[in-house]
Amino acid sequence: MIPRGLLYTEWKKNQWLFLLSGILLIAANPFMVYNNYSTYQGCLNNQVLQDCEFTLSYTNGSLLSFSWVVSVVIAVCLMGLERTKGTMDALLSMPYSRGQIFQTKFWLGAAVIVVSQAIGYGAASLLISLLKPSHTYDFDHFSIGMIVISFMAYALLMAAGALTGHIFAQLLTAFTVTVLPFLLIGLPAANLEVVFHLSVGEAFSYFEGYIRTQLFLFLTPIGYVFNNWIRERYFILFISAMMGFIFYLIGYVSFLKHPNERNGRFFLWRKLDRPVQILVIAISVLGFGVISYSITLSMFGYIAGVIIGAVIGFLITYFTIYRKTKHM
Template identity: 40%
Template sequence: MVDRGLLYQEWKQHFWIILVVFAAVMLSEPLSILNDYFQYQSCLADQKKFPDLECDFYRDYGMSGVMRMFWVGGIALALSQIGFERSRGTLEFTLGLPYKRGLIFNTKYFFGTSILLTAQLLSYFLSYALIVVLKAEVIHFHAYFIGSAIFCFMVYSLVMAAGAMTGNPLAQLIVAFSASILPYLLIGLPVANVQIILQFFGNDASFLLLESNMMNYITPIAYLDSFGVKEGNMLITLIPLVMGILFYIIGSFCFVNQPIERNGHFFLWKQLERPIQILVILFGILGFGMAASSSILSYIFGMIIGSAVGFLISYFLIFKKIKQL
């Protein structure tokens, strides 16, 4: 459920960022197609001088790498709607209005997703029109746009949830990025260290090998590389849709139930600070140990360095207040 008055307020407060994000998301792919077309025309001109030169106007969206500007727009919009609003104090004003917190969050969320999905839909139609008019050969075009829309929805939900948990824009970005690689940190990193330790003592560690493709299914950042689209299986792209819904539920719960003070702390709920610091130190120990695993002595030395780095990073990021705008 959303409120028209809150929708209008969102529009007025974020007009310029909406304009920039909408234009970037809508035009990124059509401009990329036009750029490829001009390169193709240039190649045809050179072909007159070099007959052996091959020129193709061809785009394989399954191998196109990243999901273009769509996900960047989702990050920018979510940062503006919560992180920078909280830092400026405008979120406190909105929360002081006679609306329930759940209604405010849902309105923000509906507004953001509507802007992003509308821009992507227009981008799809413009891109398809250019492909038809310019007669380009494409593969996985429709699957790519569906996967991109779902991925952008997941990224936007993730950054919104991170904003509902944190007290400043930097913390919002760090938490969102950490959550996007969390399966690798919680599963992949400890398993890799166990493998290293077993190998030091001459034991077979092959039974601990994880299928990297299986890890990709539950790691949000893996879908940045068109994962699922280039696999030729669109059912895989439904997984980030489920994760996006889960992030929305987490964000809504945190927005409604956690403190709202504009105090510059990393986490709004201070009880999270110590457990997260311990995790950061552990990740530092395991990560530096794995990076310096040429011998058991260098492995131990790397773990010591990692513990110090993890402590310093966690201390200055989590326990130091950030000056508000």
């Protein structure tokens, strides 16, 4: 249960953030409908132009496709900014449990994101019924989809914020998760081809077919940044909804169990430092090896790239994971 006192405290502390975010999300969808209608009216008033038609197409996306950016901003302000400024310590000293604090933060921000977009969806539906466009394409699918995707992005950033000690770590962790499946599959496959002249597709035909399907794209959060999901079946959104729920659970457990004493460190949980460092170095080695080979087309260049990648990976992890960031 969310305590009313804590809910009021969080609302007052981030009141302008919530209000501005809510207004932006509410207005975005109706504004698109009105903007298309204004363009149609301008066409009618221009006697030179012919074949004017008022249509609404969401098939290729629009500025609304970036509604998830608002989710990122809210999550960063609720978690990463407080970690960086050190105000999270004061909040944790209040007579509330860690679980209550996370639930209040998470669901207050989620309510602003989901309810605001739902109101905008309703307002846009009302405008469409009043203005009566001749054709409307993918309006419901796109509008509902952006609510689900925005929630997924918000849950991902909140989980990253619960794992890390400052804004940069939160953003970098979230971004890494969005592209990690591509790195874990694509880089090893590219290195196998360079070293052994082995095409993964030739060795594992099923694997190649799976990679080529759109389904693999939608199993990664970054796949929803682009507009391809709009032209897919509705069940694709269940995947993003499930990922959002998983990120929520990760964030909740992390906030509940991990210590806050490492505030300012990249990861609050010390046991993550070494495995992540090894993973980053491995990705850096594989990535620089392939890049160097593509430039030099020689094994000497590949080996040089591997060495450079190892050094760069070590330096990156040393100055991010093992160096504490001071409070703002």
